[in-house]
Amino acid sequence: MSSSQRKPARRSTGARRSAEAEEAILQAAGEILQEAGYAGFSIEAVARRAKAGKPTIYRWWRGKADLLLDAYHRQKPEIPVPDTGNLEEDLTVFVGTLLEHWRTTPSGNIFRSVLAEAQNDEAAAEAVRDYALDRRDHIAGIVKRARDRGEVASDTDPHAVAELVISFAWTQLITHRWPGEAELRAILRLIARGAKAERA
Amino acid sequence: MSSSQRKPARRSTGARRSAEAEEAILQAAGEILQEAGYAGFSIEAVARRAKAGKPTIYRWWRGKADLLLDAYHRQKPEIPVPDTGNLEEDLTVFVGTLLEHWRTTPSGNIFRSVLAEAQNDEAAAEAVRDYALDRRDHIAGIVKRARDRGEVASDTDPHAVAELVISFAWTQLITHRWPGEAELRAILRLIARGAKAERA
Amino acid sequence: MSSSQRKPARRSTGARRSAEAEEAILQAAGEILQEAGYAGFSIEAVARRAKAGKPTIYRWWRGKADLLLDAYHRQKPEIPVPDTGNLEEDLTVFVGTLLEHWRTTPSGNIFRSVLAEAQNDEAAAEAVRDYALDRRDHIAGIVKRARDRGEVASDTDPHAVAELVISFAWTQLITHRWPGEAELRAILRLIARGAKAERA
Amino acid sequence: MSSSQRKPARRSTGARRSAEAEEAILQAAGEILQEAGYAGFSIEAVARRAKAGKPTIYRWWRGKADLLLDAYHRQKPEIPVPDTGNLEEDLTVFVGTLLEHWRTTPSGNIFRSVLAEAQNDEAAAEAVRDYALDRRDHIAGIVKRARDRGEVASDTDPHAVAELVISFAWTQLITHRWPGEAELRAILRLIARGAKAERA
């Protein structure tokens, strides 16, 4: 029996990805995370809310973790890098702004969910690792400026300083704590002093 | 047994809570977390492995989070507090030992799972918050000793130092990173310097 | 690391199959087939209507075909075997009753669905084959009685007669036809005459 | 809405139906039915195999049933009408040839699928009903010739005889049975005797 498979007579591309659908899905994902948290977040729930078919979601995202990360990146805080001429002040303003953003917008809840998912899903874990390094480099810029001003010891590694800053902020988030102004400043003063200190 | 003349048809009161069952359940929970991580952890899986009924688990634990916390407390690391006479060394040894313990025993995976669950479950979140404060006080002891030795500035808050140390360790855990010896020392030297520094 | 798998300390049996659930599921299956036909029949729809969980259905039936067959056997027509002393009359009454039953109760629609499913599913196909043979033997009984009365030629195979009777009835069903009284009698007279005839 | 002044710009025609696509689609449908049966038959599968777009199929066929019927008519058996001068022989040869054709070519599987689909789809059901009547008239021709030869009782309805013949053949098909030579002859002898018999 001959096969009916014809050679592709034409080159064609097919329909394009629907921007409306993508938008509606990410929107719905964000809303669910904001309203019901990670516990209420499911592909089914997102599809229902976005009035999208589940296969549409699975066509563009590999799973829960992938969608979660996209929803986060879509509304992650873009914290302005302060430049007050003083390292302690710069770091305090930066972390204060970040925590305030997490506390008052959905992004805190979403990022918390991303961190939780990263404990399940290796892809999410890697994405979080990459994101942490990216943020570390970002904050290291603040420290480098301080070093250029001569405010920081020459043997201080800006990445190490940034690592401490990030660790503090993330840990506050995952333990659901929102430090007061004084507490915040005390911590970042400690870091800034450590950076400034000459070799022992 | 009964001594009275008129015996009740049956004197027996039934089985008592089985310590063996509790042990098997916690054991199974730990093993699953070690082998398959949080993703493979389910009440069903624990019951299967422990050869216990699901209702037995639900009778003694309120849910996933509760069981998880119990499994953690059962084998949480009891890191000895070092006393080398030098703050930086004390902190480096302490954190190094902690991370090594997390890396080489089930406790790292289990605590990671507890942190993940705390993003969903309010009870777990509160338990984590309490645990964080407990650990903070624990580590603050190291700093207080250094202050008593005059190694630390008088206006340094031992709790703030401890907070930074914990944040660093926990963040390494949740981002699945295991810093090398040099990297670890650089971070803790930074903290120790910040603690020692006189008022700016 | 030691395994936590304990030896089963007790032999126990667990909860028993719920007769209510089974009843509700078969009831729902029958109603759906009656109201919406095979096209509207799905495990999901049955579960919804029976207020049962899908896993409960899959626990006891291997799939659509299996459930369908059970629903059929539950309300299949138990046509009384007539005994009028005349073969043509017996067969006409039997087939007329059967077709009438199929036409006026859900069982016709259900059996039609079973036949359709048997074209997809090998298990259903075998069940249908077995059922056909069973019915053939059943009807052959009518012919044997006629042979004992001397009404039928000695070289007539009762099974062959029964085969023709069944084929006629089933084909009417699958072509959605309901023959009139006269048409029905003409066909069965033909069969009865064939059975009676002496060797040519 | 629009003014009648302005005539339709053009009476355009455009590209015509692609015979190549139609051919490939029917070919693919037949192959799938032959290889995987009705269970593996889906519009998606046909489109994939024929390297055609789904809308192309839906443009020319109303759905699964329609395509199925077309695929059947395309290769339905054209059984030659035998003329041996003996009714029993004619019918045995005819049915034997038909069953052999169904058994050894795709047409059996395809027709089985058509019958299955006719239990779901009203259009298919009607087509099957029409086809059954057409086949009945076709076979009735054999009986009429026998009546003209005086081989058949004058009060025998050729349509009733044909009905029985068809019913037998179709029922064998849908129960996936292939009767042996002896069994086949016994059945058709029964029919032929019934046709010949004088009024009781």
Place this chain on the structure above:
DNA sequence: GGATAACCGAGACGGTACGTCCTGTCTTCGA
């Protein structure tokens, strides 16, 4: 010979159903 409309393939879309897994509650029975 250029415009134009219907065709074509490819494939995304909102949906429904599939069959599996897990949750937390319940029922049964054995010790």
Place this chain on the structure above:
DNA sequence: TCGAAGACAGGACGTACCGTCTCGGTTATCC
């Protein structure tokens, strides 16, 4: 009388098809 075994309702998982739609690209006419 408690614990094991496991059934239960429910709901999410990720996949396959349904039938419709929107793309570009092609082709055959008509002006």
